[in-house]
Amino acid sequence: MKKFSKITIIGVGLIGGSIGLAVKKRRLAKVVCGVGRRMSSLKKALKKGAIDVATLDLESGIKGADLIIIATPISLIPQYALKIAVLSDWAKTETIITDTGSTKEFVVKKLEGILPKTTHFVGAHPFAGSEKNTASNATADLFKGSKVFVTPTKNTHKKSLSKVKAFWKAIGAEVVQMPPKKHDELVAAISHMPHMIAAALVNAVSRDMIKFVSTGFRDTTRIAAGDALMWRDIFLSNPKNALKSISSFKKSLDALERAIKKEDVGFLMRQLEAAKKKREAIL
Amino acid sequence: MKKFSKITIIGVGLIGGSIGLAVKKRRLAKVVCGVGRRMSSLKKALKKGAIDVATLDLESGIKGADLIIIATPISLIPQYALKIAVLSDWAKTETIITDTGSTKEFVVKKLEGILPKTTHFVGAHPFAGSEKNTASNATADLFKGSKVFVTPTKNTHKKSLSKVKAFWKAIGAEVVQMPPKKHDELVAAISHMPHMIAAALVNAVSRDMIKFVSTGFRDTTRIAAGDALMWRDIFLSNPKNALKSISSFKKSLDALERAIKKEDVGFLMRQLEAAKKKREAIL
Known part of the structure; x- marks a missing residue:
């Protein structure tokens, strides 16, 4: 792909930092600029x-950038978009703007409303991460083999969509394209729900008991150690689907509960076997 | 510790097989005999x-054994105990019998009722395992660093209790002693509950969605691939505590659900932070 002259990453935590490292490893930009709210994170x-230059000043950070990636918690994305819209004369630059928010309908609607039509916004969600989420844990290969959801709408600029897809492919990701609405239903089920369950499970166990836990409990709850602010934003920016997922999980748990209560040996066995078979099919 | 002359393991899956390998690696017995229901597992x-000799015949298997370990699914433990009681003249041998069942009140009560007083039964539960549970996955170090619960009652023969504890220590485990009732409350919370949740989560997600899952979902549901029969027995031999655990988990999940429904940003954040902090404290 054609090299970008300047890529600006707003928010250099695990995701932003790993994008920077990936870009630099593969020499996809002449310069990578990091914008943040705290000098400590930028340092x-x-x-x-992960970045060549760092600044707390958004205006100088985005000046001359042909790709801006907003990699902050979801609740900050609209604020940054608004500031970018106010600060810049987009009619000239046609800069591509993308984001890494874990929910897309909220972000895409907001940003399409805020950003001028001359800017080219393409929503994206790299489906990768870790419960350790600072730039210190960033790696150039975080996206290698992982999926990146790209969620265009009818307003999305075709050529910029292609460029954003090529960008993610260039840093190792497998691009999956789907509408924001479908994306949000999907991640509520396979990502928000596991996180809610892990958090609820940890909160349900007393500190006295926790010291005895073994590998099963550890694995089942690993993701509960993820950033609380990030997850709060995820749940609150996709509440309808999050609640729908809780509800279908509860139905599934109720079935097991009823079988134990009624000593329904056959039904319990079938439920556990179905889960085993389905889980084994996941590579 | 003093070498056993013959250790007999009934049920040579992952746990029984790993005990055999551990015993042989550390030369804790002159001979290790495996008893099973299918020649294929014994082979x-x-x-x-993991074993020196194999037999489908319980009588010849336990003949001359000074330690018998019943490592079958829980529902088969009482049957084997009954057969052992019928077959042997225990007044002479004072053989120690122990088991590896994941719930203890059901097993210990049953076996204390079945086995003659001249046999020395000590309930045990090695808190180790894997979702891959055949002898092919057995390892000599499965118990290294893992906990083994030993659950004596007022009827337990003191010297045999010491011997069983020494045996588990000799194969690398950390012995934790507690009454069967307390053990069953504990494992319902930290082991049964995670399994129920993992199974319910897998069953709640459609096959269409499952192909998109990432590391979070994978780790959270790994244990759902565990042996269905083993887990059915666990739930049905400890139903009261299993249901109590589901109930406290549901309360914890309901709190998150309410916070999302009401957009209670502060409460949601506090719940997620509490979970994060508690999870981080688990090594």
């Missing part, structure tokens, strides 16, 4: 080699 | 080197 990213 | 254990 971590600089030290890691 | 796996023989091939793996």
Whole structure:
């Protein structure tokens, strides 16, 4: 792909930092600029080699950028979009703007409303991460083999969509394209629901008991150690689907509960066997 | 510890097979005998080197054994105990009998009722395992660093209790002693509940969605691939505590659900932060 002259990453945590490292490893930009709210985070990213230059000043950060990636918690994305819209003369630059928010309908609607039509916004969600989410844990290969959802709408600029897809492919990701609405239903079921369950499970167990836990409990709850702010934003920006997922999970748990209560040996066995078979099919 | 002359393991799956390998690696017995219901499982254990001799015949299997370990699914433990009681003249041998069942009140009460007083039964539960549960996956170090619950009652023979504890320590486990009732409350919370949740989560997600899952979903549901029969027995031999655990988990999940429904940003954040902090404290 054609090299970008300047890529600006707003928010250099695990995701932003890993994008920076991936871009630099593959020499996809002449310069990578990091914009943040705290110099301490930016310094971590600089030290890691994820960005070439760092600034707290958004205007100078985005000046001359032909790709801007907003990799902040979801609740901050509209604020940054608004500031970008106010600050810049987009009619000239035709900069591509993308994001990494874990829910897409909320973000895409907001940003299509805020950003001028001359900017080219393409919503994206790299489906990768870790419960350790600072730039210190960033790696150039975080996206290698992982999926990135790209969620265009009828307003999305075709050529910029292609460029954003090519960008993610270039840093190792497998691109999956789907509408924001479908994306949000999907991730509520396979990502929000596991997180809610892990958090609820940890909160349900007393500290006295926790010291005895073994590998099963550990694995089942690993993701509960993820960033609380990020997950709060995810749930609150996709509440309808999050609640729908809780509801279908509860039905599934109720079935097991009823079988134990009624000593329904056959039904319990069939439920556990169905789960085993389905889980084994996941590579 | 003093070498056993003959250790007999009834049921040579992952746990029984790993005990055999651990005993042989550390030369804790002159001979290790495996008893099973299918020659195919016994052959796996023989091939793996987990046992020296194999037999389908319980009587010849336990003849001369000074330690018998019943490592079958829970529902089969009382049947084997009954057969052992009928077959043997225990007044002479004072053989120690132990088991590896994941719930203890049901097993201990049953076996104390079945076995003659001249036999020395000590209930045990090695808190180790894997979703892959045949002898082919057995390892000599499965118990290294893992906990083994030993659950004596007022009827337990003191010297045999010490011997069983020494046996588990000798194969690398950390012995935790507690009454059967307390054990069953504990494992319902930290082991049964995670399994129920993992199974319910897998069953709640459609096959269409499952192909998109990432590491979070994978880890959260790994244990759902565990043996269905083993888990059915676990739930049905400890139903009261299993249901109590489901109930406290549901309360915890309901709290998150309410916070999302009401958009209670502060409460949601506090719940997620509490879970994060508690999870991080688990090594």
